[in-house]
Amino acid sequence: MTIFELSGERVLDYLDLLAGLRLSIFREYPYLYDGQLEDERRYLSGYAVTGQVLLALDEEQVIGAITGMPLAMESEAFVTPFRAAGLAPEEFYYIGELLLLPPYRNLGWGSRLLDRLEQSVAQQGACRSYCLATVNRPEGHPQRPAGYVPIEQFCRRHGYTLIEGVTAQIPWRELDGKSTHKTLSLWRKSVDGAGEGRHSS
Numbered sequence: 001m002t003i004f005e006l007s008g009e010r011v012l013d014y015l016d017l018l019a020g021l022r023l024s025i026f027r028e029y030p031y032l033y034d035g036q037l038e039d040e041r042r043y044l045s046g047y048a049v050t051g052q053v054l055l056a057l058d059e060e061q062v063i064g065a066i067t068g069m070p071l072a073m074e075s076e077a078f079v080t081p082f083r084a085a086g087l088a089p090e091e092f093y094y095i096g097e098l099l100l101l102p103p104y105r106n107l108g109w110g111s112r113l114l115d116r117l118e119q120s121v122a123q124q125g126a127c128r129s130y131c132l133a134t135v136n137r138p139e140g141h142p143q144r145p146a147g148y149v150p151i152e153q154f155c156r157r158h159g160y161t162l163i164e165g166v167t168a169q170i171p172w173r174e175l176d177g178k179s180t181h182k183t184l185s186l187w188r189k190s191v192d193g194a195g196e197g198r199h200s201s
């Protein structure tokens with residue numbers, strides 16, 4: 001498997017592939033997202049203006065991806081909670097989504113994609129911290145699959161810590177057809193401390 005880096009207009013060539021990954025993977029718990037291709041194209045084309053995308057390829061097939069952009073370029077719904085908490089958005093790089101098709105999970109590829117994007121951001125030297133978001137669901141959520149592994153474990157394993165008391169409210173339509181705001185927890189990791197707390201297994 002290989003990792004392929006995209007930025008600028010080259011992202012546009014992969015919009016439908018990326019949209020396909022998001023639309024299928026985000027149907028899963030905890031997202032339960034009922035997305036539309038047109039919305040996905042619009043959202044993902046933002047990464048062609050600012051930001052970057054890494055694709056994981058098995059032969060010619062795109063089997064995973066990670067996206068990111070400076071937090072200050074993200075939507076207000078993500079930027080405002082940082083400002084409100086006294087954190088300067090300009091200092092953060094936002095990891096947007098990390099996606100792998102189910103047969104390719106638990107093989108280290110998610111970790112490799114995240115490491116590679118973090119290294120790239122660190123080399124650019126423009127941000128002091130990485131950040132990402134996870135969706136909060138109640139423990140007893142009826143859609144939670146048996147044996148579900150919370151993504152928070154993966155975040156901690158990679159050295160991210162929760163930004164206590166700071167959340168983003170993001171709306172999307174779920175598979176039941178209802179559009180509601182979800183509460184997302186926000187996580188941070190210092191670029192300088194990128195070697196801490198990772199891969200302890």
Ligand SMILES: CC(C)(COP(=O)(O)OP(=O)(O)OC[C@H]1O[C@@H](n2cnc3c(N)ncnc32)[C@H](O)[C@@H]1OP(=O)(O)O)[C@@H](O)C(=O)NCCC(=O)NCCS
Nearest residue numbers: 097098099100105106107108109110111149150151153154
């Ligand atoms: C979360 C995800 C990116 C991890 O990538 P991966 O290649 O499977 O992970 P790695 O092999 O590098 O690392 C394995 C770790 O991920 C965990 N993991 C695997 N699948 C997972 C899943 N669906 N949800 C949460 N964690 C998962 C494993 O339990 C393992 O945890 P550990 O290190 O504490 O033992 C991938 O499983 C995935 O695409 N999940 C669905 C989409 C998603 O939730 N993305 C994150 C937010 S955008």
